[in-house]
Amino acid sequence: MTSDVTAPAPTPAVPGDLGWNLAMVLRGYQRLQEDAVDGLPGGVRCYHVLSTVIHHELPSQQAIGAHLAIDRTVLTYLLDTMVTAALVERVPDPADRRARKIVATAEGVAVLARYEERVAAVETTILGGLEGVDAARLGSLLGRLAGSVHRADPAASPCEAVESLDR
Amino acid sequence: MTSDVTAPAPTPAVPGDLGWNLAMVLRGYQRLQEDAVDGLPGGVRCYHVLSTVIHHELPSQQAIGAHLAIDRTVLTYLLDTMVTAALVERVPDPADRRARKIVATAEGVAVLARYEERVAAVETTILGGLEGVDAARLGSLLGRLAGSVHRADPAASPCEAVESLDR
């Protein structure tokens, strides 16, 4: 099997394989991630939210939910557990008192840093199925594709909020 | 600390981005696919099952369920709807009368052929965010990675059954 891919198989052999491959990889990734975030209240989603809060400073819960495709009603009680765990705080936005900005506590920042190492290890493990250069290539391609998908569907993520960090 | 491997950005900037990218692409894919399989009883999963039945001739429901990560109890009534729709039949395996081999009817084959065009179009659309060569490369890399993930976790898919087609 050579890896020159130009001519022979531009599309996977069977329609649907792309989805199967994506799902397979994502499933393996999530399984490892579940172990990696053990101890975090709220599980994987807590990690996602915490990471989002710290790395993209989104202005409202709604923006976070849209970014992660988490329903607002679900996000409410997910944040409850995170506030209880003292990872984040709900700060009323002075500019818009309906909205609450979610900010990480000092402990939240520390906790995220600790778990990011483990998640990074998970990614390394998953990508370990490919050689270094290919892994990097896949990451890059996937990132570009995700960006295009994200752009193609503004409904999934309100770009206003993300835009500032999107490039 | 140690994640600087070879190139400037082999790993996404933030741990978790890989998962976010995967989820984003998969979500976009599935959304399009849901429209594409409109009219198929049982939705996307029906397509998956039908495709699996026809392309990989697995010996039992259990093998199908493992391959697609569908719970056996769920598969039972999913197959019910497909049998009702005359897409597949449950054929008692003469070699093992506990097991039922799921075979597609002539109509099932025809229906799948029809929908495969639409799903292929979906994949083309999704991959349209990349240029041709890159799309092919991504497909190839993803396939290899999925294979490695699949092999790393024998629990998710009983390899006996799939092995013959897994090349």
Place this chain on the structure above:
DNA sequence: TACAGATCATATGTCTTTCAGATTATCTAT
């Protein structure tokens, strides 16, 4: 100012989906 409509977070109830356990029939091995 006053009002209407829209928006953010939350609370509540419904509804689908998932999952564990028990059941029946069958296979395998001793």
Place this chain on the structure above:
DNA sequence: ATAGATAATCTGAAAGACATATGATCTGTA
């Protein structure tokens, strides 16, 4: 022939997602 394991099915309980309704607030308009 008997015991234990396995394939499919059935049942009920638990979890999760989703739509809807509510209270507070913002925006625009007259």
